Amino acid sequence: MKKKIIVYERLEKPVLKSLQEKYDVKFFKNIDTQTNEEFMNHLKEAEGIIGLALEVNKTLLDNAPNLKIVSNVSVGYNNLDIEELTKRHIMATNTPDVLTDTVADTVFGILLAAARRIPELDNLVKSKQWVEALGPDYYGVDIHHKTIGIIGMGRIGQAIAQRAKFGFDMNILYHSRTRKQDAETKFDATYCSLDDLLSKSDFPVLITPLTPETRGLISKREFQLMKPSAIFINASRGKTVVEKDLIAALQTGEIAAAGLDVFEQEPVSPNNSLLEMKNVVTLPHVGSSTYETELKMSELAARNLEAGLNGEKPPTMINPKVWELLTK
Template identity: 35%
Template sequence: MFKILLTHSLPQPGIEKLQQLANLEIPYPDGMGYDAIFEVIESYDGLILTGGVKIDEKLLDKAKNLKLIANYGVGYDSINTVYAKEKGILVTNTPEPVIEPTAEIAFGLMLSLMRKITELDRKLRKTPDFRWDFMQNLGTRLFGKTIGIVGFGNIGKAVARRANAFGMKVIYYSRSKRPEEIEKEFTATFVSFDELLKTADVISLHAPHTNDTFHLIGQKELENMKNSAFLINTSRGPVVDEAALITALEGKEIAGAGLDVYEKEPKVSPKLLEMENVVLTPHIGTTTLESRTDMAISVSESILTFMDGKTPVNVVNS
């Protein structure tokens, strides 16, 4: 029977069918790190990977029987997909279930930051003589503002759809200009990266972490943004130079930042934790019961398809 290592417990409805047709083992329900996976991987045919654990050449060499890595999530930058392919190991991900919840978090950060929701919630709870004066606590409205979306894939488009509903002007930058019908559907205009930085009132990042996107937003890019602009990152932490971001926030070069991901995750800079004009969440872009269940179904379907002698849909290293 096909033997599968699951590195963290998942919602039961998502893996029931897989448990019936394969030998699914969960030795550490609360999560496995690199060393724990390395210790046991040799005997497994399949791996369901959670938590972005690094899968490097050393581990792949140890995985003598491994045929498939089903990554529980859309980002797979922790996996050496090129070497996995050399070893004949397919790698899949789960792009569809993460689209809407990640877009929701991006917009949630945007609203919380620009309308000062979390900042004022904290102050109202902790300040006995908190002022309710009508010219205090002024935020920034979203209506009529320009949102610049970096990366116009499925998540970027889902953010654009929400921006349309809020009456925002949508501009985007991506590796390639989208077809005219897509731009019309999302009322979106393609611009250069430099123009996006200079004109957007809020920038939302939806680019994967690659060598090309490492520190895509650094000192130069932050200096090119409006002093009144906000930065939202729900993609990957290393896409933003965090030290440069902190400097820009301290110097009021930009108005604020909303972050769900961090450069040294799970570590968060103490300076970011101290700032009022920053909204922070602990990488919860896909953290809903519905999306977690759908992601479990997706990895199960990938493995079951592979076991049936067919190629799974979401292979990332074919």
């Protein structure tokens, strides 16, 4: 009899098809997992879950007695209760590395777009308002030789630093939980306190995971530390920023502009003031969303899933302690 697995929200079609050939697969999207009867019935027998953004908490796990592994199709895993999963000897995995360059490209895309006012000017041309040579009211600002401040110098942070150094000859400041000697050597990056980074950066870039420590990391106080000319970039998670304070900082001119791939509420509310601001570039959380990268993420997530189902160690475990417990 085929093992039962749940696919939630998103998995690229070739990978989904491959899993369907080997397992009893049920795909779910846009459901209330607590009330959907089909989901709950399948969950009772499921040995694996693979997908994106499913809240795997104590309540869900209480209804999943046969679960062996949860495979996230993302690098972030704030949707997983790792402590509860580990307590129950259930493996948890994610998909780091494969999306590093793609997300770094997106960061520079929104940074460039905000600095050179590309969406605003694109709209001006398409709305047929370009009727004469544009003057200073429409000028953007340079990126090259400016100072970028990277908050979170993990894999993606270092890929951003690489682009900043060798693509735009920028000065690089960074702040992270630990110093990164490699980044300092390769990219002439300078470690500093968060306050110093915010006060000195032309482009503060937030690229941390969402944890209890980073929730609301950037709020009113931090925006007040930034230069009036600063362009703030958030490609981490929406809840790392107090959004009402970001809105206020933009409205009062405490900062000049922002480039956002993430929001406190996703999809973003149509009433969100950020959507009315010409000096804010908005993307719908698509940092890793190229076909090539999404396929690689799905493939890695599937390898993780199948390894766990077959009693093997998944390539990218979040809670390796479980493997130690299972193989004692």
